[in-house]
Amino acid sequence: MTQNLADASRPAVPAAVPAARTTAANDAARGGWWRDAVIYQVYPRSFADGNGDGMGDLPGIRARLPYLRDLGVDAVWLSPFYASPQADAGYDVADYRAVDPMFGTLLDADALIRDAHDLGLRIIVDLVPNHSSDQHEWFQRALREGPGSPLRERYHFRPGKGEDGELPPNDWESIFGGPAWTRTADPDGTPGDWYLHLFAPEQPDFNWDNPAVADEFRSILRFWLDMGVDGFRIDVAHGLVKAPGLPDLGSHDQLKLLGNDVMPFFDQDGVHAIYRSWRQILDEYPGARIGVAEAWTPTVQRTANYVRPDELHQAFNFQYLGTGWDADALREVIDVSLDSMRPVQAPTTWVLSNHDVTRHATRFANPPGLGTQIRTAGDRVLGLRRARAATLLMLALPGSAYIYQGEELGLPDVTDLPDEVRQDPSFFRQAGQDGFRDGCRVPIPWSGTEAPYGFGPNPGGPSWLPQPAEWAGLSVEVQTGDPTSTLELYRSALAVRRAQPALGAGTGVEWLPAPAGVLAFRRDAAEGSFVCTANTTGEPVLIPAPGRMLLSSAEAVETENGVELPADSTAWWAV
Numbered sequence: 001m002t003q004n005l006a007d008a009s010r011p012a013v014p015a016a017v018p019a020a021r022t023t024a025a026n027d028a029a030r031g032g033w034w035r036d037a038v039i040y041q042v043y044p045r046s047f048a049d050g051n052g053d054g055m056g057d058l059p060g061i062r063a064r065l066p067y068l069r070d071l072g073v074d075a076v077w078l079s080p081f082y083a084s085p086q087a088d089a090g091y092d093v094a095d096y097r098a099v100d101p102m103f104g105t106l107l108d109a110d111a112l113i114r115d116a117h118d119l120g121l122r123i124i125v126d127l128v129p130n131h132s133s134d135q136h137e138w139f140q141r142a143l144r145e146g147p148g149s150p151l152r153e154r155y156h157f158r159p160g161k162g163e164d165g166e167l168p169p170n171d172w173e174s175i176f177g178g179p180a181w182t183r184t185a186d187p188d189g190t191p192g193d194w195y196l197h198l199f200a201p202e203q204p205d206f207n208w209d210n211p212a213v214a215d216e217f218r219s220i221l222r223f224w225l226d227m228g229v230d231g232f233r234i235d236v237a238h239g240l241v242k243a244p245g246l247p248d249l250g251s252h253d254q255l256k257l258l259g260n261d262v263m264p265f266f267d268q269d270g271v272h273a274i275y276r277s278w279r280q281i282l283d284e285y286p287g288a289r290i291g292v293a294e295a296w297t298p299t300v301q302r303t304a305n306y307v308r309p310d311e312l313h314q315a316f317n318f319q320y321l322g323t324g325w326d327a328d329a330l331r332e333v334i335d336v337s338l339d340s341m342r343p344v345q346a347p348t349t350w351v352l353s354n355h356d357v358t359r360h361a362t363r364f365a366n367p368p369g370l371g372t373q374i375r376t377a378g379d380r381v382l383g384l385r386r387a388r389a390a391t392l393l394m395l396a397l398p399g400s401a402y403i404y405q406g407e408e409l410g411l412p413d414v415t416d417l418p419d420e421v422r423q424d425p426s427f428f429r430q431a432g433q434d435g436f437r438d439g440c441r442v443p444i445p446w447s448g449t450e451a452p453y454g455f456g457p458n459p460g461g462p463s464w465l466p467q468p469a470e471w472a473g474l475s476v477e478v479q480t481g482d483p484t485s486t487l488e489l490y491r492s493a494l495a496v497r498r499a500q501p502a503l504g505a506g507t508g509v510e511w512l513p514a515p516a517g518v519l520a521f522r523r524d525a526a527e528g529s530f531v532c533t534a535n536t537t538g539e540p541v542l543i544p545a546p547g548r549m550l551l552s553s554a555e556a557v558e559t560e561n562g563v564e565l566p567a568d569s570t571a572w573w574a575v
C-alpha cells in the first residue's frame with residue numbers, strides 16, 4: 001500500500017532549515033526556533049480543496065501557503081493525511097508511509113514541504129502511535145491468522161471473561177463511548193478473542209511492549225524526517241503504555257476521571273522511555289526537528305514530564321485551553337504553566353482551539369462552566385469580542401502558541417449541523433466527547449458569495465460539511481484590508497510579536513497591579529519593555545496608560561485621566 005516517490009528527477013532530500021525568516025543564528029540566539037514559534041494547525045479535510053471534490057487536499061494547502069506566510073506564522077502542523085479509511089477523520093491510519101488518495105500523493109507531500117521551506121515555514125506532521133486503523137496490514141493479518149498469530153502480539157488481544165468469553169476482558173471504556181473492547185470472530189467464524197481500542201472499534205491500540213511496534217515507529221519517524229519535515233505532533237502521546245495486566249478501573253464513569261487521575265491506560269510512566277528514544281532520532285537530523293506531545297494529563301506538572309530535556313520539545317497546554325474568560329483563573333493557569341515548565345527548561349505553550357474542541361469564539365459566547373464541547377451558539381458578538389481579546393493575551397505570553405485554522409477569521413463553531421451530515425465517530429457512539437467535533441471542522445471560507453466560498457475551485461461546488469450562509473461575510477477576501485477585521489488583527493499581532501524583542505520566548509511575566517477583572521503584566525528586553533492589559537469584565541475600565549499603545553482588540557479610548565479599556569478587550573503597550 002505504501003506509495004513510492006516515483007519521480008526519478010527528484011533532487012536530494014531537502015534540509016529542514018527554512019532559509020527566509022529564521023536563520024540558524026537567530027534560532028540559536030533564541031535557544032531554538034520552537035521556543036517561541038507560532039504554529040498554525042491545518043486540518044487537511046477542511047483547509048482548501050484543490051480538485052473540487054469537496055474534500056480538502058495537499059495541493060489545496062500548497063496553493064495557500066503564501067497566505068500562511070503572510071499571516072506571519074512560523075510553522076504549520078498538518079493533521080493526518082495518511083492512507084486511512086477515515087473512520088476517525090484520518091486518525092485511523094492504515095499506512096503510515098502513504099498519502100491517502102483523497103489528499104493527494106507522496107509527491108504532493110514532498111512538494112508541499114519544499115514550498116513551505118522556500119517560504120520560510122516549517123512543517124510538522126501528525127504521528128498516530130497509540131493505535132492504527134483496523135485496516136492496517138498488521139491488524140488484518142492478525143485477524144486472518146487467528147489466535148497464536150505473532151501479529152496479535154502487536155495489539156492487545158485477550159480472551160473474554162464469562163463462561164463463553166462473552167464479556168470484555170476488563171472494564172475500560174472507549175473515549176468515544178461504549179466498551180473499549182470489541183470481540184473478534186475466529187477464522188472459522190466462531191466468536192473469538194477481544195481487542196482493545198481506547199477510541200473507535202476501527203482504531204485498535206498497539207501493544208508497545210512488543211519490540212516490533214517500537215521498531216516500526218522509529219522507522220516511520222525516519223521516513224518523514226528524510227522527507228524533510230521539521231517535527232511531529234504526537235497523537236495521544238499519553239496513551240501508548242498500558243498498566244501491566246490491564247487492571248480493571250472499578251468505575252463506570254471513566255470519562256469524568258480523565259484529566260483528574262493517572263489511569264491504567266493513560267499517562268503511565270513507561271511512555272517516557274519511548275520519547276527518550278525518539279529524541280535521539282530527532283537529534284540525529286539537522287535543523288532542530290521537534291516532537292510535540294498531545295498529552296492529556298491530570299496536571300501541568302505531569303505534562304512537564306513529556307518535555308524533559310531528553311524527551312520531546314513541547315506539549316499542548318490543555319489546562320490553558322480549558323480555562324474560561326476570567327482574570328483570576330487565567331492568572332492562575334498562566335503562573336502554574338510557566339512554573340511547571342521552568343524546571344524542565346521547556347517552552348510553555350498556549351492554545352485556545354483545535355479540531356477536537358468547540359472553537360473559542362463559541363466557548364466564550366456561552367456561560368462559563370460548560371466545558372470544551374458546547375452545543376449552543378450563545379451570544380456571538382460577545383464570543384467574538386472575547387475571542388479577539390483572548391488571542392492577544394495568548395500571543396503576549398512567553399513561549400510558543402498554536403492557532404487553529406479559521407480562528408484568524410473569528411469563525412464560530414457550527415452548532416446546528418444536521419445529524420445526517422455529521423461524521424465524527426463519537427457522535428455515533430453518543431457518549432464520549434459528546435460527538436460535536438464536526439462543528440469546528442467545517443471548511444474555511446476564502447472568497448466569493450456562493451458556497452463553498454473558495455474552499456473548492458467551483459462556485460456551487462461541494463464541501464464535505466456544509467458552510468453556513470453567513471460565512472460569506474467572514475471570508476479571507478472580505479476581511480483582507482479591513483482594519484477592524486479579525487484577520488487583520490491576527491496579522492498585526494503576529495507582525496508586532498515578531499518585531500517586539502520582549503515578546504516571544506521567555507520563562508516568566510511580571511504581574512502589575514490592576515483593577516479587579518483586569519490582567520496586566522510586563523515583559524522586559526534589553527531593547528525595551530512591553531505591557532499587556534486584558535480587561536475580562538463586561539464593563540469598560542479606566543487605568544493609567546502603561547505606555548504607547550501598539551495594538552488593541554477593541555478601540556481603547558485614551559483620555560487625560562488615563563485609558564479606558566473597553567469591556568472584554570486586550571491591549572498591547574510599548575514601554
Ligand code: GLC
Nearest residue numbers: 088091128199235236355356
Ligand atoms: C486525538 C486527536 C483526535 C482523535 C483521537 C484519536 O485526540 O486529536 O482527533 O480522535 O486522538 O486518534
